[in-house]
Amino acid sequence: MKVIAIASDKGGMGKSTAAVNLACAATEDGFKVAILDFDPQASVGRWARLRKKLGLPPRPLVETCVAIDIKDRLEELRASGAHLVILDTAGRDNNAITEAIDSADLVLTTCHPTDLELSTLGPTLARLKTKKTKHFVLLVDWTAGAARRRVDAIGAVNRAGGVVAPVTYTHRADYRVAIENGKGVTEYQPFEPAANEIRSVWSWLHAELSMSGDNAEAHAAVA
Numbered sequence: 001m002k003v004i005a006i007a008s009d010k011g012g013m014g015k016s017t018a019a020v021n022l023a024c025a026a027t028e029d030g031f032k033v034a035i036l037d038f039d040p041q042a043s044v045g046r047w048a049r050l051r052k053k054l055g056l057p058p059r060p061l062v063e064t065c066v067a068i069d070i071k072d073r074l075e076e077l078r079a080s081g082a083h084l085v086i087l088d089t090a091g092r093d094n095n096a097i098t099e100a101i102d103s104a105d106l107v108l109t110t111c112h113p114t115d116l117e118l119s120t121l122g123p124t125l126a127r128l129k130t131k132k133t134k135h136f137v138l139l140v141d142w143t144a145g146a147a148r149r150r151v152d153a154i155g156a157v158n159r160a161g162g163v164v165a166p167v168t169y170t171h172r173a174d175y176r177v178a179i180e181n182g183k184g185v186t187e188y189q190p191f192e193p194a195a196n197e198i199r200s201v202w203s204w205l206h207a208e209l210s211m212s213g214d215n216a217e218a219h220a221a222v223a
Contacts, residue, residue, distance in 0.1 A: 001078045002209045003085045005104035009123040011091030014110040014140050016043040017175050019088040023060040024184025025202035031083040031211075033060040036073060038100065039090035051182035067096040070103050083211070101127060105209060107135040109162075112142065112171070113153030118160075125162045134208065136165040138201070143170060167204045168197060 004022070006015045019035050026033045037044040048062035061082075065073055070087070077085055087100040101107055109124055111117050121137065128135045137157050141150055154164045174195070178188035185194040 001074075001082050001085065002106075002211055003074065003087065003104045004205065004209075005087040005089065005100035005107045006110065007087075007089045007097050007100050007104075007107055007124060008091055008109045008111070008120075009097065009127075010117070010120040013091070013112070013117065014171075015039075015091075016047075016088055017179065018108065018110050018138065018169075019044055019086045020047055020179060021175060021184045021186070021198045022202055022205065023084075023086050025186050025198050026084050026206075027060045028186050028199075029202065029206070032081060033084045033086070034077050034082050035060055035062045035086045035088055036065040036070070037062060037088050038065055038067065038070075038096040039088060041090070044088050047179055047182060054182045056182050056187075067099045070096075070099045074103060084209075097124075097127070101131060101133060104133055106205070107133050108165070108205075109135070109137045110140055110169075111137055111153075111157075112140050113146075113149040115156075118153055118156045121157065121160055121162060125160050129161060135163065136208075137162045138165045138167075138169055141168065141170045143172075146170065165201070165204065167201045169201055170194075170197060172197075 006019050008015060023033045023035050035044050042064050044062055045064045074085060089096050089100045107128060111121060139150060139153055157164050172194045174185050174189050174192060178185045181188060185198055189195055
C-alpha cells in the first residue's frame with residue numbers, strides 16, 4: 001500500500017480538489033483507494049455523502065479522521081487490502097500536517113503560480129527539509145498567461161528548495177462542477193481536457209510510487 005499526503009500550511013490551495021480527482025482516477029485505473037479527510041471543513045466528507053445520496057459508486061472510500069488516528073487507520077486499511085491512501089490535510093493544522101508527512105511515501109503540495117501563494121510555501125518546504133519523503137509542488141496553472149507564470153513559479157519554488165511536479169494541472173471549471181455533482185472529472189466529463197489532465201497527473205504519481213506490482217494485483221482483483 002502507498003500513501004500520498006496532500007499537504008500545505010495554507011488553506012484554499014486546492015488540496016481537496018486534487019485528492020478527490022486523483023482518487024477517482026486511481027479507482028478508474030483499478031486500484032482500491034481511500035481518502036482520509038483531516039480538514040475540519042470536511043469538504044471531501046461532504047462530497048462522499050453527496051455521492052452516496054445520488055447513488056453513485058461507493059469507491060473511492062472516504063472517511064473523516066483526526067491526526068492521532070492516522071497510523072492506526074492506515075494499518076487497518078493496509079490489512080483490508082487497500083492499494084492507495086490519500087491524506088487530505090487542512091491548512092494551519094500542525095499536528096495533522098506533521099503526522100501526514102511522517103506517514104506518507106510521497107507529499108504533494110498544490111499551489112497556484114502567484115507571488116502571494118508561492119510566498120506561503122516556506123513553512124511547508126521547511127518541514128520537508130528534515131524529511132527524506134519524496135515531495136513535489138503541483139502547480140495549478142491559470143489559463144491566462146499560464147506559460148509565463150509557470151516558468152517564473154518553477155524558478156521561485158527551486159530557489160525555496162522545492163521541486164515542481166513535471167505534469168500540467170490547470171484551474172478548470174470542470175473540477176468544481178464535477179465535485180458539485182458528487183463526481184471526479186474522469187466520471188463527469190471523461191473525454192474532456194480536465195479528465196485527461198488528471199489522468200496524466202495520476203500516471204506520473206503511479207510511476208513515482210513504483211506501483212507496478214500493486215497495479216497488477218489491483219486489476220486481477222477487479223477482473
